[in-house]
Amino acid sequence: ARIITYVDIKKGKMPKLVSLLTNDFDMSMETIVAIYRRRWQIKQNFPLRYFYGESANAIKIQIWVTLIANLLLSLMQSSLQRRWSFSGLATMVRIVLMEYLNMNNFFNMPDADMKLMLEAAAESPPEVTENEQGGLSLTCCHPNYCVSMSWNEDFYV
Incomplete structure (x- = not known):
């Protein structure tokens, strides 16, 4: 086994000493640390808390749908000019999912489209x-x- 120790520095937080245990002797320390950080990014942003189905097929489908949705959000996040956190973008997509709007324009300048949506919601019902x-x-x-x-x-x- 191999122990890798590094200092994890996060913006606005105290530096923290982190030790990782691995059996990979070929990868560099930097690569293993980068993989570890990506692993935690997946854990934080993968919103699969419980399964809706009981069969193996239903669980596989739910995992694939969640992965595809996360990949689409990541692709969208990388194409936007305005910076959004992944969780903020996911929340906003959930809110405006059923609205008829240009997602690229909306997420680059949300104020104008949000005003139109609020005005439309204030109008008479269907x-x-x-x-x-x-x-x-x-x-x-x-x-x-x-x-x-x-x-x-x-x-x-």
Whole structure:
């Protein structure tokens, strides 16, 4: 076994002495420390606390979906001009996920789009009417677009 000891310096915190135990004698100390730091980054940002399914397949699917979502967020984070923390970006994506907006523009200048979303939310609720076939129609308008959806009894068959 090999013990690697280094000083972990984090911004705004006291330096901390960290010892790592490894059986890899080929990698340099710097590489092992970098791998260790990345491991903790994964642990902090991997939001898999419990599994929704009980079968092995359901658990695999949940892990893959979480990995893909994290990779997409990382890709998005690297393409933005404005700096976002990973957790801040993930939280904001969760909030605006169902909004119709240009994600790149929004995350570079969120104030303008957030104002539009708040104005749209303050307007009247969606309009529900009866259509010609005896079903219902739902119309929801946003400052930039309107969405209409109709359904009747055949919709549920």
